[in-house]
Each structure stands twice: as structure tokens, then as C-alpha cells.
Amino acid sequence: MTKRTQNSNRSPYPYKLPRLIKTTNVWYILYYVWNVDTQKLVRKRVSVEGRTDAEREQDASEIIAWVSKELQSGAYVGTPKPSPQPAASDVTLSKNLTLTQAVAYFFQTKRDIADSTAILYTNYSNHFLAFFKERGNAQVQLRQITKPVVLAFMDQVRLAGKTRNNILGFMHSFFEMYVEREVIEKNPAAKIRKDSLEESEDHLPFTPEQIRELKESILERGDEQLWLFCQFIYYTFARPGQEIRLLQVKDLMPTSIRITAKRGKTNRFRYPFLSPALEAEIIRLGLRKYPPDYFVFSNASNSDNPNHPDNFKVVPGPTPPGQNSYYNRHVRHLKKLGLFGKDYDIYSWKPTGVIALWSATLDMKLIQEQCGHSTINQTDRYLRKLGLVIRPEKLNEFPTI
Incomplete structure (x- = not known):
């Protein structure tokens, strides 16, 4: 019997949780993840390693825990496609600009965004558009989106703090573009605080x-x-x-x-x-x-x-x-x-x-x-984040006069 597709409320994509498969010659983890290109679930497998059955059981347990967490947090394969949008040339910047039109104009005028960043921004904007569509307000105008509305959207984003902050960063840049063009008067994302991230959310250096x-x-x-x-x-x-x-x-x-x-x-x-x-x-x-x-x-x-x-x-x-x-x-x-x-x-x-x-x-x-x-300020902040600062003993090299 085919295992029923599950969908956590934290993930916008369908998936099938991982399970351990044991054969005579090999053990592996089998799971299904959503392919955003084909709009279908695709099968994936990860080999289990270990010299003894106990070691393989431990390895399998760790893989299953990690893959499950990734799937439930919205993992997918492929490249997300943007929702159909009107051409930027068809968009007239006015006080009545809709969010759908604003998203189209943003992506077709911001040509300095790296490909990898554009993929993330596309994903974020699609989630934001879906938020209004689910509430029967697909044609919401940009001027109708206030700070409480943005907060309501952020409150239902159940992802890691770093991802939440990235989404908020995108929204700040997105709305700021229309403040500069005098489509809206205030940036509704401007004064929303980012999540405080624990140091453990960074990549620790090796000793x-x-x-x-x-x-x-x-x-x-x-x-x-x-x-x-x-x-x-x-x-x-x-x-x-x-x-x-x-x-x-x-x-x-x-x-x-x-x-x-x-x-x-x-x-x-x-x-x-x-x-x-x-x-x-x-x-x-x-x-x-x-x-x-x-x-x-x-x-x-x-x-x-x-x-x-x-x-x-x-x-x-x-x-x-x-x-x-x-x-x-x-x-x-x-x-x-x-x-x-x-x-x-x-x-x-x-x-x-x-x-x-x-x-x-x-x-x-x-x-x-x-x-x-x-x-150089960016480098200084990065070094301080790693606990690296100019060592005071360098003052010993200060020439005397």
C-alpha cells in the first residue's frame, strides 16, 4: 500500500517522511520530496553506513531525524518558478498599485540581484502573495499593507530564525523601492525587529x-x-x-x-x-x-x-x-x-x-x-562576529619617540 503523502503546516510542499529500507546487501533511507519544476514528488535515497548493525541503526536514526526536519521546514528540489505576473512594461506606478503588479515590477527592474538571491526572493514573494490569496484578497493594493499586516504574515512563517530574518530583509527592500518611487508613504516593514539569533545558528569554525x-x-x-x-x-x-x-x-x-x-x-x-x-x-x-x-x-x-x-x-x-x-x-x-x-x-x-x-x-x-x-566595515563586523579583534599586544610594536 502506498504511504499517504503528509504535509506539515510548516511546509508549503507535499512530502513523504523518510524510512529505513534493509536489503541483503545494503541499507538505505527512502523519502519523497517535492520537485517544484515538475510539480511532482520525487524519490530520494541516502545510503546508510556502519560496520555493525548497531552502527547502521544509529546512522539511519540520525539521517531520518535530519531529513524529516528539512522536509517539515519546507525543503524542495528544483528551481521555484515565479507566479505568472504582468509584464513590468504594463505596470503603471500609481497609488492604486496592487501587490501582484508591484512584485512583477520589482523583479523586472532589479537587475542587480544574483541568480541565487533571485530564487530566494521569488520564493518569499510567492509566499506573501499566497498569504493574501488564502484570505480572499488577491488584489490587495500596496498602500493597504500596513505594519500589522506584515506582522500577521511573519507570525505564520514557521521557519528558522535566520530564514525569517532573510524574508524580513527582502520585504524591507521590496517596500523601500516603492517608498522611493512615492507609490507608498511609509515602509510597513521598516521598524519590525529581526529575530535575535543564538550564536549556535552560525557555522562554527573547526579547531x-x-x-x-x-x-x-x-x-x-x-x-x-x-x-x-x-x-x-x-x-x-x-x-x-x-x-x-x-x-x-x-x-x-x-x-x-x-x-x-x-x-x-x-x-x-x-x-x-x-x-x-x-x-x-x-x-x-x-x-x-x-x-x-x-x-x-x-x-x-x-x-x-x-x-x-x-x-x-x-x-x-x-x-x-x-x-x-x-x-x-x-x-x-x-x-x-x-x-x-x-x-x-x-x-x-x-x-x-x-x-x-x-x-x-x-x-x-x-x-x-x-x-x-x-x-572594510563589513569585514570588521565579520571578524568581530568570529571573536577576532586587533590584539592589544600589537601596541608593543608602537615606535617610541
Whole structure:
């Protein structure tokens, strides 16, 4: 009998919760997640690892808990499509502008939004439009949306604090655009406080001992791909999801890597420097010898056996790996070391690298360039968030007169 599709009130998408499947040769977790492109549930499976049945049961329990949480919080696959909107050229800016028209005009005039950010903004605006449609007010005018209305919408958003703050940030920018154009007089999202986030909601950096243990664990398994992936994050401060995963051979410049505007968070090109250690790895692996359009990290397999050691070797190819491929492989090692679920993940290699470079150089301008921050103040805030400040003992180097 087919298991009934469930839908938590926290998720706008249907899903089927994960369950453990045991066969003679392999154990795996089976679940179904909504594909926003095809508008259908798609089947997914995650392999369970462990040397004994007890270890596999523990691994399965942790995977099921994590996948269930993601599904119930609104996880999906594919790229969300915006709701049908009128063309911006058909929209007349007036005091009677509807929310639907305002959303269309916003996306077709804000051309400086990075692709990844545009996807998130599209998702946020679709939820906001659905909020009014469900209440029989699909043609609400922008001037009718007040602070209490925005608060009512935010109150029914049952997502993590960081996501709630991102939604609120989008709404502030969205309404501010129409204040500037004198369509509305006040920004209804302007004075709404963001959620206070605990420090645990950030990506914790690894300690030197954890770095050593993770490296040993990853290389003991023979996963050269994953270790190189971690090194790229650590040395370049680039983001794993788009900037590293979609890195191509042609992006390996002589002294830097190129992060295109389409892949970057800020919708502009940037060029993090290559450290001597990372450049040595690139040369050792001969990465620049492959075709320019090949992806440095590819999903190509050298064996039908997914656990074959050859599949973990660094071999660029014509197609990139799956979105969560390296994240999931990294989770295995976090679990092995007892770090999973304690605010460590593959993104933790970035703050780990920032701390290491700052400690070695105390060069804020270099950190700014490597992080791609637009201002030195942004870098200062980031360093302080990591607990890094100018050390007072540097005053000992102050020349005497």
C-alpha cells in the first residue's frame, strides 16, 4: 500500500517522511520530496553506513531525524518558478498599485540581484502573495499593507530564525523601492525587529585538532575529491554551494580563482587569491590540463560501485556534482567524530580559513579582498562576529619617540 503523502503546516510542499529500507546487501533511507519544476514528488535515497548493525541503526536514526526536519521546514528540489505576473512594461506606478503588479515590477527592474538571491526572493514573494490569496484578497493594493499586516504574515512563517530574518530583509527592500518611487508613504516593514539569533545558528569554525581529525578521516576513506573541496573553501573563503561546486577549469587563473557574477552571492565577479598550498595541489593534480568548460568537481564515476576508491579521485568532467553531494559526504565524517548536529558543517571551513589567515597576517584589507566584502566595515563586523579583534599586544610594536 502506498504511504499517504503528509504535509506539515510548516511546509508549503507535499512530502513523504523518510524510512529505513534493509536489503541483503545494503541499507538505505527512502523519502519523497517535492520537485517544484515538475510539480511532482520525487524519490530520494541516502545510503546508510556502519560496520555493525548497531552502527547502521544509529546512522539511519540520525539521517531520518535530519531529513524529516528539512522536509517539515519546507525543503524542495528544483528551481521555484515565479507566479505568472504582468509584464513590468504594463505596470503603471500609481497609488492604486496592487501587490501582484508591484512584485512583477520589482523583479523586472532589479537587475542587480544574483541568480541565487533571485530564487530566494521569488520564493518569499510567492509566499506573501499566497498569504493574501488564502484570505480572499488577491488584489490587495500596496498602500493597504500596513505594519500589522506584515506582522500577521511573519507570525505564520514557521521557519528558522535566520530564514525569517532573510524574508524580513527582502520585504524591507521590496517596500523601500516603492517608498522611493512615492507609490507608498511609509515602509510597513521598516521598524519590525529581526529575530535575535543564538550564536549556535552560525557555522562554527573547526579547531586545529578537529582539522587534523577530519583530514585523517576523509583521506583514510580515500576521498581526495572531498578533501580538495574543503581546501578550496578554507583557502579561498568561497561558498561551497555555487561558487566551489560549479567551479570550472577555466576559472583557475594563474594567481586566483574566478567566481562569476552568476555564481556569486553579490552578482559581481571576484577573484580570491590562490595560496601557495592550494596552487601546489592544482599543479599536482594537473587540473588546468583538462578542457576549459569541465567542472573541477564532477559527478563522473569511474566504477559502477559507488564506494569504489576510484570514484573519490579528482577527475574534472563535463557535468557538476549534485547540490548536496559533498555536503552529505562531509556529514559522514562529522558523525564519525561526534560533531554532527553541533553547528559544524562543510561551510565551517570558511570561518576556519578566515581565522587562520587573520591570525597569521592581521591584514584586514587582505581578509576583505578574500571574502569579497564591499566595505572594510563589513569585514570588521565579520571578524568581530568570529571573536577576532586587533590584539592589544600589537601596541608593543608602537615606535617610541
